[in-house]
Amino acid sequence: MKKRGKRYNEALSKIDKTKLYSKEEAVSLVKMTSNAKFDATIEVAMYLNLDTKKADQQLRGAVVLPNGTGKTKKVLVVARGEAAKAAKEAGADFVGDVDMVEKIEKENWFGFDTLIATPDTMPLLGKLGRILGPKGLMPNPKTGTVTTDVVKAINDVKSGRVEYRTDSFGNIHGIIGKASFEEDKLVENLSTFVNTILKLKPATVKGDYVKNVSISSTQGPGIKISVDSFDK
Numbered sequence: 001m002k003k004r005g006k007r008y009n010e011a012l013s014k015i016d017k018t019k020l021y022s023k024e025e026a027v028s029l030v031k032m033t034s035n036a037k038f039d040a041t042i043e044v045a046m047y048l049n050l051d052t053k054k055a056d057q058q059l060r061g062a063v064v065l066p067n068g069t070g071k072t073k074k075v076l077v078v079a080r081g082e083a084a085k086a087a088k089e090a091g092a093d094f095v096g097d098v099d100m101v102e103k104i105e106k107e108n109w110f111g112f113d114t115l116i117a118t119p120d121t122m123p124l125l126g127k128l129g130r131i132l133g134p135k136g137l138m139p140n141p142k143t144g145t146v147t148t149d150v151v152k153a154i155n156d157v158k159s160g161r162v163e164y165r166t167d168s169f170g171n172i173h174g175i176i177g178k179a180s181f182e183e184d185k186l187v188e189n190l191s192t193f194v195n196t197i198l199k200l201k202p203a204t205v206k207g208d209y210v211k212n213v214s215i216s217s218t219q220g221p222g223i224k225i226s227v228d229s230f231d232k
Helices: 006-012 023-032 081-089 098-107 119-126 129-135 150-160 183-198
Strands: 041-048 060-064 075-078 094-096 114-117 161-165 171-178 210-217
Touching: 023 183, 023 210, 041 183, 060 150, 060 183, 075 081, 075 098, 075 119, 075 150, 081 094, 081 150, 094 098, 098 119, 098 129, 114 119, 114 150, 119 129, 150 161, 161 171, 161 183, 171 183, 183 210
Parallel strands: 075 094, 075 114
Antiparallel strands: 041 171, 041 210, 060 161
């Protein structure tokens, strides 16, 4: 069993592990118990009653948080012609096509956080699937990173877009901000993320859809939240 430090145990002592908190109480607690020496990231975790062997129960997509994530993301856009020009004007950090693909392939370059591509350039990126896939960087229509509207995609990423994807056990994780955020902004981001997942409930799910919702800060303990705190 992993041994926890004094600061973690002090934070843990402030949380009732048997209680389901409201989203407002949980956000207040997560800020109070954030014990990192830096501006900790706040993350939400949801455990869903999903059979991920079924295609319709594999959830994947992206949501734009109203108050951002507190992180500045560098965006690479693989596009040509007018789309490339529009991407540069929209503030993409890197824009190109064959040159960028070769830079990734030959130099093992990953100086970006998000890769956006137009549909016509996806064949170029196909050979990089084994490199980009494990890093979660391969563009995908479901997350809005394969699109003809590169301007919207760039704006979404820069303003606080968060990707989500169920793992094989039905868990979904997402960043909702920083410990330095005001409580009401964290609550709004949390609500936006959770309500997005709630609305995606597959019709084939039997019984309770959400088994558990919790939030935590980097190096901090988890705080369980009542699903009734959110819209359904």
